[in-house]
Amino acid sequence: MSTPPAAVDPAFKVVPKTSSAFFIWRIENMTVVPMPKDEYGKFYDGDSYIVYAASERGKPAGPDIKVGRIARLPSVTQNFDATVMHERPSLAAEMQMVDDGSGKKIVWRVENMSLVPVPEDTYGIFYDGDAYIVQYSYSPPGSNTERHILYFWLGLHCSKDEAGAAALLTVQKDDEEFDGAAVQVRVVQEKEPPHFLVLFAGKAIVLRGGKASKFDGDEAKIINHTPDRYLLQVHGNERYNTRATEVAEVRNASLEVHIHFWLGLETSQDEAGVAAYKTVELDDYLGGGPTQHREVQGMESPRFRSYFRNGIMLLHGGVASGLRRSLQDAESFRSRLFRVRGRRWSNTSVCQMPSIAWENMNSGDAFVLETWPAIFVWTGKTASHMEKVQAAKVAQQLREERPAQGVDPTSGKMMNNNVIPIVFVEDGKEGTLGDTEKRVFEALLPLKKRSTIKKAEEVIDEKEEEDGETKAKEILKLYHCSDEGGTLKVTEVKDGPLFQDDLDSKDSFIVDSGPTRGIWVWVGKGASNKERVEAMRNAHGFVRKKEYPSHTPVTRVIDGAEPLEFRCLFKKWKIPNLVAPGTPFKSPTGKFSSPVTKIFVLVKCYIIYVFI
Structure with missing residues (x-):
């Protein structure tokens, strides 16, 4: 590794060297300028950018990833008294606690649209590729009436079908056994409520993999594994909010750091050179360890796209060209056409088309037409569900970016831009638009020229290339x-x-x-x-x-x-x-001797309880 240079661009000094972070800078007049966080994900084709992404190894990175310490809950774990929860409803609501978790519980795993009982000696062990139902029964203090809670727990990597089956089976069990009187609670991995964790005395553990089922198709999951050793990351600061998760890479807990320099198709060679040079400068400042990526507009790597959960937006213009548009009034407003493409959120992109014309559209994607009086969401016949959802999000975002008020070009009066209509149009059904909406739509996309639109099959290869799914x-x-x-x-x-x-x-x-x-x-x-x-x-x-x-x-x-x-x-x-493998330590009392902090522990086989 090289010695970091004595001087580094001041814009880079915000980068922490030992913790997760995400930053974007734009090259403006040969200098590095930080991007506002609300502009993250927007890239102009006339500009160059530097993107810094650091996260714990095996963890996602991006602007939406929240990093920080685990919030401390009110301490009720010392000399825990379940009656406190009923005497203090506000505390019970805040912690989502109904009792101390000492009631009866039964656990099932969802397999092929049916429930398979989990052996009692493995209660608390979950696989991130599966879905589970946990039935909990208890009686409030002073009452002989038994109450029931049905938790359905969804692993981060369980399929949509399994998640749907878990929800359906939960409703079915509630109807058949409790006449609909049970409380149904949806629980997602890493977002477990305190009471759910209490059921397993703070010893819940999530392992990688899952039970292969017919839902998995050709992408069958790992069969539940019991390796010789694996690494657990333990989260929590109280006995009753602690869980352990298997870490994917058994090697260390260091940061994984990536630096991308992104080049727009219309960026100048000078700006591209500055982006490359400044990337090296940032790399040196960080000790020469980050992975460097060169990204070109329209061919971004899957990793780069994964940072932006709502997709990336590619816009025309840039700093040098001065093509940054004004949104203040209709005269300076320019209508725009955007293509929304991507079958998964990790590869979704929003690209501004060079002009508003039918020949720039096709039946395999979704499009957003932004005009001053209305925003149209046009969905191709074979557009994916993700493309339709993302197109609606783009339309909402465009509306929110308008100033609160603007001048109506027809009446000359001030209008509230927050009520600009978002109009949904299906491929081939443009003629069903209302008279006013149809007039605005046809002014830019005349229906008599609709025959120039591309068929979905004409862009299949193009979409596969952008999705990184070329078969060659x-x-x-x-x-x-x-x-x-x-x-x-x-x-x-x-x-x-x-x-x-x-x-x-x-x-x-x-x-x-x-x-x-x-x-x-x-x-x-x-x-x-x-x-x-x-x-x-x-x-x-x-x-x-x-x-x-x-x-x-x-x-x-x-x-x-x-x-x-x-x-x-x-x-x-x-x-x-x-x-290095160590000897697991088990407390003779079976209790935590002190609050658990974020640690890494190497365990063997099914020795899953770790105390410090």
Whole structure:
């Protein structure tokens, strides 16, 4: 690693070096300018940007990820008295507690639209790919009436079908056994209410995987596993709000840091150069460990897109062009057409079309037409459910961005922009619009020219390429890089399957996975500082030499900090276990001796209770 430079751009000094964070900067007049957080996800095709994303290894990153300490709940765990909850309803409501959890419970797992009992000795063990129903029965103090709660717990990776089945089976069980008198509670992994955790005495544990079922199709989940050892991350600061979750990567708890520099299709070479240079500067400031990515408009990597849960919005214009529009009145307002594309939230994009015309539309996507008097959401016949939902969100966002009031171009009077109608239009049913709406719509998209619209099948290949789902399998090739004698030499080592042992920490290598999956530069720990600093420049030269498209993804990774996308290119990549196995400690009283904080513990088999 290189020594961080004495000087770093002041804009980068907000970046914490030891905690999760997310920042975006734009290159303006050759300087780095922080983006307002409410503008995150919007990119102008005439600009260049730098995106910094750091998160705990295996955890998601992005502007919507909340990072911080676990909020402390009112301490009622010392000498817990269940009657307190009934005497103080406000406290019970705040903690969602009805008693101390000492009642009767039964647990089932949802398997193929039926409930399978869970062995009592494994109560409290959940798999993140499954759904469960937990029945809890209790009697309030001084009452002989038994009450019931039906919790249905959904793992983060359970399928939509399983989640739906869990909800349906919960209602069915309530109707059949309790005549609808039970309280039904939906519980999502990592959002468990305190009372749910109390049922398992603060010893609930969530493991990776799940029971494969017919719902999983070709993407069957891991069968419940009992590995020799696995890593648990324990959350909680009280005995009754503690849970443990298996960590995906058994190696360490360090940050995974990525720096992306994004280039709009109309950005200048000077701005693109500044973005690349400043990325290296930020990388040096952070010690040279982050993974660097070069992103080009329209061909963003899946990781980049995953940061923005509402998709990325690609707009025309930029700082240099001055094409930032005014929203104050109809005269300066310019109508716009947006295409919404993506079958999953992680690859959804919103792209402003070059002009408002039927030939820029197709029946396989959703489109948003923004005009001054109304916003139209037009859905193609084969548009996905996600595209329709995202298009509605975009329309709402565009309406919220309008100033509170504006001048009506027809009457010249002030109008309330918050009541601008959002009009939904189905492909082929434009003629059913009301007279006023139809007049506004046809002024920009005349129905007599509708025949120029593209059919859904005409954009299938285009959509698959943007989704990263092209079926063509490109042959992997490995190249060795050397700068001996001051000149970079790139020598082909092999093609075909790659193995971790093919890499040597003393040198640098290029993995060529083709223009779709991109070029990867791997910098060994023993590589020279020059090789590390110039890795991205060398990769760009490699792309030109291979005559690959200019939008070919380029990524630099560091030995020992390889992201999942890179490791997947190799056969049987082994991650060093940096956590030494220890002897689990069990309290003779079976109680926590002190409040639990956020820790990492290596456990063996089913020794799941950890006390500190």
